[in-house]
Amino acid sequence: MYSRQINRTVISALEEQAAVVLLGPRQVGKTTLALEIADARPSVYLDLEREADRQVLIEPDLYLDEQAGKLVILDEVQQMPGLFASLRGQIDMRRRKGFRTGQFLLLGSASNVLLHQSAESLAGRVRYVEMPPLQLDEVGRDRLNELWLRGGFPDSFQAASNRASLSWREDFLRTYLERDIPALGPRIPATTLRRFWTMLAHAQGGLLNAAALAEGLGVSGQTIGRYLDLLVDLMLVRRLAPWHENVGKRLVKSPKIYVRDSGLVHALLGLGSLESLLGHPVVGGSWEGFCIETIIAAAPAGTEPFFYRTSAGAELDLVLRLPGDEIWAIEIKRTTAPKVSRGFHLAVEDIRADRKLLVYAGDRDIPVANDLRAMPLDMVVAQLRKG
Template sequence: MARKLIDGLSKPAIYYDLELVEDFETLSQNATWVLENSIDKTIVIDEVQRYLPLFPQLRALIDRKREAGRFILLGSASPDFLQKSSESLAGRIAYHELSPILKSEAESAFIPQPTHWHRGGFPDALLAPDSGYWYQWQQNFIKTYVEQDLSAMGISTTIPLLNNFLRMISHLHGSLLNYSTLSNSLGMANATVKRYVEILEQAYLIRRLEPWFVNVSKRIVKSPKIYIRDSGNLHFLSNIRHYEDLITHPIAGASWEGYVIEQVIPLLDPAIRPYFYRTSNGAEMDLVLVDGITPVVSIEIKLSLAPALKRGSTESVADLKTKNNYVVTPNGGNVAVRPQWVHCNIHELIGHLRTLKLIAE
């Protein structure tokens, strides 16, 4: 994508990949000289986390010529990378998270929703010629992450235990995150489990969705919910090889919930924050979109084709006071099921959110 981007620039560009020995040596030995002599070019540095001492040198070069987009830095979001870049380039850097391919993007390539839901949004997995190839790709991806990337990010444990850790999280997908349960099941210290969860979140493998507190007088659930962000990763960890197996699997409902959430959140305007809502008396909402301190949209996610609302949903809306409320199912239909409630699918939901100006343009 970076190469495609620089092909369209109006000025020359240079691309360095720090996984290549020659590029690494060029920048590690002569970075200041090399980059100073390219002051009028756009410089793309891939796998930049492999040479963190570069950041202080970039700061000096940026200050000599302040121009947006002079440097495009690509790399994994390791804790060291984020810390060094924020310390050295404070006020000089903007971060952009590149999510897996979204349903709205897959539609333009005529990839059907069942395929996208089952396979997830990583390009090679999504475009696999068959389920066997998809499964092998997922296996290689998880193996690479477990054995290389995650250990480099600060997870120092045995590979079998880390594999068990990921599979435990897949079983908790869509549930409240209980660190003690994970700790006891894996025989790990509570503090270690918390740190590992934070690293997995920073690596964009999982999402912790925080609860919204609308009324302090109510007994509000305080724990976040945990999701594996890519549905393909989730289905591999759950050993679901085919879409036909997914729709009859016990995890199908939770998988659909996480899938819908991941199609919405990356599109939101940065000012809009996502939460869930749950109280001890049964009020519950899968996704609540909040503008500042005001809930503006409530979203109930159902795999069932019947858009019937439960008491917990109506009680949540009474608490949240949202006027725009949606039940999202695979088929949808944009049908009003009761006042201020619309039954829709993901595509229709995104259209409503765009009309409400909650989607970043």
């Protein structure tokens, strides 16, 4: 078991708000974390994928009235969308009885479905927290390559061997394609969606080219948009938006696309060892995506991530707008030579970056030029955690 950074975030949110929605893909550790929190206080736990637990909530107010003063944990809460109206009434009733915070912890694995349901019913009564897979500062920098190869899903990372880890991820993909996604309603052939997901893995970190994807799959551009929306909603793919400030430049307007967990990238491409990964053309995109997800997960709540690219060649792999409008410009290179291109320097001038960082494969924090510092990934994470 690893101590999770998100644990403190969820506990703090429960101390300040009546309901907390903990979002994250399946198997990321939401239930384990929720049960750890439950051990420390009077609680009840219901898994709404189980018929018996759903039956308990056929008359939700009758059951929930008896649980006043306890933390009620509802797992896979999107399975019962009609429950949210009852939760609003329950929260208001409990407030009148003096129970103002820490009443409900709702777990879900499909963000937009859940957000739409809860936003209307629980406005002003809920806080949203996204749970990432295992992070570098949770497992230790000495296991960086293992985390990059296997990804951060706990069962994949902790598998007995690389082969066992790859088998777990292949099963994970199959379960999503054959059971979880159809359960949400979309009627998409599993083989088609698998091909689409694999095409995204091959193009890891590239600009979205819907026309090329549509041609490759033999579907329309509108269908590609629907497939992509689904994987983004399931928190399995990131659509990284371009920086949109008007800087008087011709900006690239297409988003960049990343399969969010590096282990899933490698499973989709059949890469089961570090040697096979290092020899594959996706290695650069995979490393970039791994670093970007690690950095975003470590950033303070409310941070907005972007990338920056102009037609003139100015480019930044990652731009973070932190709370308070501090802007960080980050370049990512899997090299021990801490150098950046002229395009980096042009870009940081365009966006007026407050901090300039190069994530590189060395192990020291060193100055490069013009307030630019080169750091290993774990030091960048530490800087963000401090903020």
